[in-house]
Amino acid sequence: MIQRLAILGVGLIGGSLALSLRRHGAVGEVVGCGRRPEGLERAAALGVIDRWTTDPAEAVAGADVAVVCVPLRAMRGIFEALHGAVEPGTVVTDAGSVKGTVIADAEAVFGEVPAWLVPGHPIAGTEHSGVDAAFAELYDRRRVILTPLAGADADAVARVEAMWHEAGARVIRMGADHHDEVLAATSHLPHVLAYTLVDTLAGWDDRQEIFEYAAGGFRDFTRIASSDPAMWRDICAANRDHLVHALRRYQADLGQIAEALAAGDDERLLRVFENAQAARAGFLRLLEGRS
Amino acid sequence: MIQRLAILGVGLIGGSLALSLRRHGAVGEVVGCGRRPEGLERAAALGVIDRWTTDPAEAVAGADVAVVCVPLRAMRGIFEALHGAVEPGTVVTDAGSVKGTVIADAEAVFGEVPAWLVPGHPIAGTEHSGVDAAFAELYDRRRVILTPLAGADADAVARVEAMWHEAGARVIRMGADHHDEVLAATSHLPHVLAYTLVDTLAGWDDRQEIFEYAAGGFRDFTRIASSDPAMWRDICAANRDHLVHALRRYQADLGQIAEALAAGDDERLLRVFENAQAARAGFLRLLEGRS
Numbered sequence: 001m002i003q004r005l006a007i008l009g010v011g012l013i014g015g016s017l018a019l020s021l022r023r024h025g026a027v028g029e030v031v032g033c034g035r036r037p038e039g040l041e042r043a044a045a046l047g048v049i050d051r052w053t054t055d056p057a058e059a060v061a062g063a064d065v066a067v068v069c070v071p072l073r074a075m076r077g078i079f080e081a082l083h084g085a086v087e088p089g090t091v092v093t094d095a096g097s098v099k100g101t102v103i104a105d106a107e108a109v110f111g112e113v114p115a116w117l118v119p120g121h122p123i124a125g126t127e128h129s130g131v132d133a134a135f136a137e138l139y140d141r142r143r144v145i146l147t148p149l150a151g152a153d154a155d156a157v158a159r160v161e162a163m164w165h166e167a168g169a170r171v172i173r174m175g176a177d178h179h180d181e182v183l184a185a186t187s188h189l190p191h192v193l194a195y196t197l198v199d200t201l202a203g204w205d206d207r208q209e210i211f212e213y214a215a216g217g218f219r220d221f222t223r224i225a226s227s228d229p230a231m232w233r234d235i236c237a238a239n240r241d242h243l244v245h246a247l248r249r250y251q252a253d254l255g256q257i258a259e260a261l262a263a264g265d266d267e268r269l270l271r272v273f274e275n276a277q278a279a280r281a282g283f284l285r286l287l288e289g290r291s
Numbered sequence: 292m293i294q295r296l297a298i299l300g301v302g303l304i305g306g307s308l309a310l311s312l313r314r315h316g317a318v319g320e321v322v323g324c325g326r327r328p329e330g331l332e333r334a335a336a337l338g339v340i341d342r343w344t345t346d347p348a349e350a351v352a353g354a355d356v357a358v359v360c361v362p363l364r365a366m367r368g369i370f371e372a373l374h375g376a377v378e379p380g381t382v383v384t385d386a387g388s389v390k391g392t393v394i395a396d397a398e399a400v401f402g403e404v405p406a407w408l409v410p411g412h413p414i415a416g417t418e419h420s421g422v423d424a425a426f427a428e429l430y431d432r433r434r435v436i437l438t439p440l441a442g443a444d445a446d447a448v449a450r451v452e453a454m455w456h457e458a459g460a461r462v463i464r465m466g467a468d469h470h471d472e473v474l475a476a477t478s479h480l481p482h483v484l485a486y487t488l489v490d491t492l493a494g495w496d497d498r499q500e501i502f503e504y505a506a507g508g509f510r511d512f513t514r515i516a517s518s519d520p521a522m523w524r525d526i527c528a529a530n531r532d533h534l535v536h537a538l539r540r541y542q543a544d545l546g547q548i549a550e551a552l553a554a555g556d557d558e559r560l561l562r563v564f565e566n567a568q569a570a571r572a573g574f575l576r577l578l579e580g581r582s
Contacts, residue, residue, distance in 0.1 A: 123506045143504055172504075185492055186505040190512045192548060193484060195567040200544045201476055202570035211574040213434055213463075214477040215414045219578065220511040221481045225571050229564035237557045247549045251542070253491045257483060258538045266528045273520035276486040279493035280516050283502040287510065 002163060003028045006059045006066035008078055010034055010043040010052075012125065013095045014069030015134030017167055018048050023136045026166035033059035043131045057085035060092070065163055068094040072234040076105040083109055086116060091156040093118045093163075097183065098238035099147045099176035115153040118160045119176060120146045121183070122169060127226040140168040147176040184242035189250060191232055192243070194225040293454060294319045297350045297357035299369055301325055301334040301343075303416065304386045305360030306425030308458055309339050314427045317457035324350035334422045348376035351383070356454055359385040363525040367396040374400055377407060382447040384409045384454075388474065389529035390438045390467035406444040409451045410467060411437045412474070413460060418517040431459040438467040475533035480541060482523055483534070485516040 005021065007014040010032040021027040032049030033056055034040050040052035053059050056078050060066040066086075068078050075096060086092060092114075096102045099119050106113045113119075124142040126133060144164040148157045161171045174182075201210050236243055260268035296312065298305040301323040312318040323340030324347055325331050331343035344350050347369050351357040357377075359369050366387060377383060383405075387393045390410050397404045404410075415433040417424060435455040439448045452462045465473075492501050527534055551559040 123504055125506070125508070127508075142506065145504065182497070182501055182504050185495065185501050186509050190488065190509055192552075193488065193545070194512060195564045196545050196548050197481065197484065197541065198567035198571050198574075199563045200541050202566060203544075204476065206473070207570070210473055210476050211570070211577055213414055213436065213473050214574065215416070215433065217416070217418075217515045218477050218481055219574075220514050221485060222567075222571055222574075223511050224508045225564075225567045226575075227568070229561055229568050232564055233557050233561040236552060236560055237555075240552060240555070244549065244553045247545075247552065250488065250491050251545060251549060253494075254484070254487050254538075254542060254545075257487050258535065258542060261483075261527060261531060261538065262535045264528075264531070266524050269527055270520055270524040272490045273486045273516075273523055275493060276489035276516045277518070277520050279498070279502070280489050280513055283489075283505065283510075283513075284517075286502055 001026060001028070002064045004031065004063045005029070006031045006033060006063040007049065008033045008056055008059060008066060008068045009070035009074070010040060010049060010131050011069065012129050012131070012133045012138070013122065014067060015043060015046075015048045015131040016124075016136065016138035017067060017069070017095075017122075019134055019136035020139050020167040021163070022047075024166055026163075031059050031063065039131065046131060046134075048131055048134060056081035060086060060090055062087070063090050065159060066090060066092045068092065068096075071231055072096050072098060072101060072238045075102055076109060079105055079109040086114070091116055091118065091159050093120045093146075093160045095120060095122055096238075097121060097187070097235045099179050101238040103147075103149070103176055113149045113151065115151055116156050118146055118148050118152055118157050120144060120160060120164075121179065122164070123183075123187075124169075127223055129228045129231070137168070139164070142169050144169040144171045145179050146171060146173045147179050148173065149176075180239050181242045184239050184246045188235060188239055188243045189246045191224050191227060192236065192247065193250070194222050195229075195232070198222050198225045292317060292319070293355045295322065295354045296320070297322045297324060297354040298340065299324045299347055299350060299357060299359045300361035300365070301331060301340060301422050302360065303420050303422070303424045303429070304413065305358060306334060306337075306339045306422040307415075307427065307429035308358060308360070308386075308413075310425055310427035311430050311458040312454070313338075315457055315459075317454075322350050322354065330422060337422060337425075339422055339425060347372035351377060351381055353378070354381050356450060357381060357383045359383065359387075362522050363387050363389060363392060363529045366393055367400060370396055370400040377405070382407055382409065382450050384411045384437075384451045386411060386413055387529075388412060388478070388526045390470050392529040394438075394440070394467055404440045404442065406442055407447050409437055409439050409443055409448050411435060411451060411455075412470065413455070414474075414478075415460075418514055420519045420522070428459070430455070433460050435460040435462045436470050437462060437464045438470050439464065440467075471530050472533045475530050475537045479526060479530055479534045480537045482515050482518065483527065483538065484541070485513050486520075486523070489513050489516045
């Protein structure tokens with residue numbers, strides 16, 4: 001049970017966390033913090049938060065847990081605002097999609113990652129953003145990856161883990177760099193591929209007609225291309241090295257497919273398609289095993 | 292009203308057509324044709340067809356409309372079996388995903404595309420196949436593209452168009468080559484990209500972990516990679532030139548994105564992401580406008 005929860009950045013991610021904890025009666029008061037009073041008023045009207053402030057230090061005062069759900073580019077500014085303001089007994093975690101830069105930001109501001117700071121990443125989301133898109137079930141059976149450093153306070157890590165359990169998620173711990181490598185492959189690369197495809201087709205002369213005759217497969221394939229562009233620019237930039245590596249591997253494999261297709265080596269296409277179909281069947285079994 | 296409908300190839304596409312027409316009382320008897328008696332028995336047990344034969348010529352005897360829903364590689368064999376067997380008053384259409392090769396197959400078998408043959412393509416489907424995956428709503432508000440040739444019988448085209456209207460679809464006519472160009476971009480290219488991504492990730496050392504931490508975005512993005520591999524090998528081969536062209540354009544654009552990312556040109560990423568997001572919003576408005 002969290003007596004007071006501070007949510008810094010009350011959008012889809014932070015708002016859904018508050019709603020999921022409220023649903024299970026796992027939180028007392030929720031204090032919201034953001035830059036825009038209108039957004040915070042909206043969050044309060046939706047029942048996501050109880051009260052709000054635009055001052056991060058004020059938001060975390062007296063909080064058991066504070067969760068930083070701001071875009072990656074705003075993370076460092078939040079840490080600066082929290083410098084010297086985090087009281088004993090307050091645990092801070094974040095929800096950034098890349099962990100390396102969050103840790104670097106913390107080191108730059110605090111000298112080292114404080115024992116009370118537990119970097120984390122809930123692997124959940126939709127292509128929508130903002131508090132109006134928040135819903136209580138977002139984290140049900142989803143994975144949350146925590147990447148605590150060697151100097152982390154064990155109790156702090158346990159409290160963050162307990163919070164995500166209450167929110168319905170399953171929690172895994174791994175190293176930050178490994179997290180960034182895995183997410184580059186499964187999340188950041190697919191976003192780049194989808195954005196690029198829609199951008200490519202939008203540049204064709206008959207773009208109107210192309211979209212006119214696209215169907216359900218195309219809609220699903222490109223759903224993630226409706227995600228917030230600035231947020232994804234930041235994620236790509238923050239995970240640049242791992243993403244470039246993943247992109248290069250993909251480009252090489254796609255190049256071989258294109259060569260095989262152009263050369264009439266259709267059996268090579270078949271092997272790739274069969275391998276992919278089988279691998280995805282395994283992935284679906286994994287997904288089913290979670291629920 | 293179709294008194295007798297012949298479905299040659301009773302799987303997802305042909306089975307769903309029969310079910311959608313039955314739903315509206317738009318068909319009398321449905322005759323199924325296929326190679327495997329077990330599959331046809333199954334289709335009869337599901338109420339998709341009334342009776343069946345493994346002989347295409349027998350299947351189309353006395354039919355008002357015959358719809359060839361076999362894989363592209365089987366199309367020519369069906370045409371050979373139908374040579375001399377199509378009676379006056381019977382209209383034949385197909386559901387092949389590529390129209391150029393269907394027309395070439397018809398020309399090879401019949402000398403020219405017969406006036407009673409109307410090439411077509413319902414832009415609908417799922418990643419599943421087989422008659423058990425068939426459902427009556429598959430074509431509701433979906434597009435069907437007909438690519439009749441100059442020598443087509445106007446009444447034959449009108450009857451095929453009327454059938455698809457009864458199935459719930461909207462019908463557009465265009466040239467076969469243009470169809471193949473558009474579908475290369477919106478359907479065949481995305482399939483290749485999705486298959487390649489799953490194959491790429493399946494080749495990574497930590498593949499198990501990668502799929503373990505993939506989420507909903509990845510599931511949707513790769514859904515089409517669960518489609519039938521042999522069918523998609525055939526589609527890619529049949530639309531080789533247009534698909535190679537689309538792939539090359541995509542590769543070039545992806546290469547520029549990779550360069551921008553590697554060089555730290557994040558504003559270029561942002562422009563691509565913004566352009567894609569806006570284009571997809573337009574695509575979604577198109578989709579909504581249909582329903």
